[in-house]
Amino acid sequence: MGKVAWSTIHAGVHRRLKVRPMLPQGTAVLAAVSGGQDSVCLLKLLVDLQPKWGWSLRAVHCDHQWRADSAANADFVQQLCQDWGIPCQVVTAGTDYPTEAAARQWRYRVFEEIATQEHCTQVATGHTASDRAETLLYNLLRGSGTDGLQALVRQRSLTLDGTVSVVRPLLDLTRQQTGEFCRQFNLPVWEDSTNQDTRYARNRIRLELLPYLRSHFNPGAESTLANTAELLTAEVELLETLAGDLYEQTVASATTATATWRIERSPLRASPLALQRRVLRRVLQQVTLVQVSFEHVEKLVALLSAPNGSQSDPFPGGAIAIVEGDWVVVSGLEP
Numbered sequence: 001m002g003k004v005a006w007s008t009i010h011a012g013v014h015r016r017l018k019v020r021p022m023l024p025q026g027t028a029v030l031a032a033v034s035g036g037q038d039s040v041c042l043l044k045l046l047v048d049l050q051p052k053w054g055w056s057l058r059a060v061h062c063d064h065q066w067r068a069d070s071a072a073n074a075d076f077v078q079q080l081c082q083d084w085g086i087p088c089q090v091v092t093a094g095t096d097y098p099t100e101a102a103a104r105q106w107r108y109r110v111f112e113e114i115a116t117q118e119h120c121t122q123v124a125t126g127h128t129a130s131d132r133a134e135t136l137l138y139n140l141l142r143g144s145g146t147d148g149l150q151a152l153v154r155q156r157s158l159t160l161d162g163t164v165s166v167v168r169p170l171l172d173l174t175r176q177q178t179g180e181f182c183r184q185f186n187l188p189v190w191e192d193s194t195n196q197d198t199r200y201a202r203n204r205i206r207l208e209l210l211p212y213l214r215s216h217f218n219p220g221a222e223s224t225l226a227n228t229a230e231l232l233t234a235e236v237e238l239l240e241t242l243a244g245d246l247y248e249q250t251v252a253s254a255t256t257a258t259a260t261w262r263i264e265r266s267p268l269r270a271s272p273l274a275l276q277r278r279v280l281r282r283v284l285q286q287v288t289l290v291q292v293s294f295e296h297v298e299k300l301v302a303l304l305s306a307p308n309g310s311q312s313d314p315f316p317g318g319a320i321a322i323v324e325g326d327w328v329v330v331s332g333l334e335p
Contacts, residue, residue: 009041012172013170017049020155022167023055023122023167024167026056028118029055029122029124030058030060030063030118031058031124032111032124033077033088034061034062034073034127034240035076036192036195037187038183040188041074041126041173041182042126043084043248045170047086057086057119058118060077060089060090060111061090061202062091077190080119080188091114100185108166112164113159116164120164122164122165123167126178130222131176132171132229133210133225134148134198136228138205138207142200145294146236153233171226194220210222239275239278242275243279246267247282251279253286262328266324268288276301287315287319299313300321307323308324311325313328319331
């Protein structure tokens with residue numbers, strides 16, 4: 001590719017990778033490339049920074065077959081990778097995934113399989129501060145707690161054994177910046193027509209809500225919201241650690257024989273409400289195996305100080321919580 005033209009974005013990403021070592025020297029990296037401006041910007045940066053970091057680079061493209069031009073999109077990505085000397089694998093969906101959430105789960109399974117197969121320890125995605133802001137707003141409007149609001153962390157384990165991580169090196173850049181970067185270097189970008197479809201809630205947030213917030217409230221709304229998500233990430237990490245310790249002290253988990261959870265009330269009641277809710281949410285997630293709502297958790301919180309013999313309404317799946325002395329006993333699961 002000849003001599004690399006160095007931009008402020010190159011310098012910024014290079015500097016941040018030194019501060020946050022999510023792509024250590026010599027790492028084998030699998031880049032997820034859709035062909036859109038964010039992933040093309042990511043791939044270009046990885047290729048240009050590779051001589052300084054000694055990475056081994058590969059790319060993967062997932063073809064959902066949702067659009068008539070999806071095969072052409074895959075060919076575009078393969079050609080781009082070939083031009084830049086990056087081995088690229090295209091994986092085509094074998095079934096029609098009805099929702100974006102189901103398609104996303106499939107994509108990440110593909111990333112895990114190929115990363116493991118090719119001995120890559122990091123999977124890099126092109127998520128930006130704009131994606132982070134949109135995710136925060138999307139989850140906020142759906143009634144998510146802090147865990148949902150801090151989604152899209154910089155790095156998380158992809159495999160159970162922690163041998164492969166997902167990393168997001170562009171979380172400090174907005175979509176506007178990745179677009180400017182692509183124009184600056186005349187990079188080819190595949191325009192995905194579904195990104196303009198306002199039937200999807202995320203697109204309405206991107207195309208209608210965020211522009212409104214920028215023009216009427218804060219021109220830097222995306223970066224501000226992304227910074228909020230960054231703060232929440234650290235706070236959630238701390239709360240999860242504390243809640244884990246408290247769970248061990250106060251909850252006797254169910255066994256196959258009893259199928260009941262016993263929660264000790266007095267030490268939990270003496271703890272901060274934020275930790276009470278996290279411990280009780282964790283119990284309910286195991287009991288119901290479905291999405292746990294705020295109302296479900298509050299039913300259990302109320303039982304921490306309720307009189308002996310008090311009980312809850314049934315939870316999803318039929319479980320009921322009853323106060324027995326200093327314990328809340330959650331039982332009555334349907335088979």
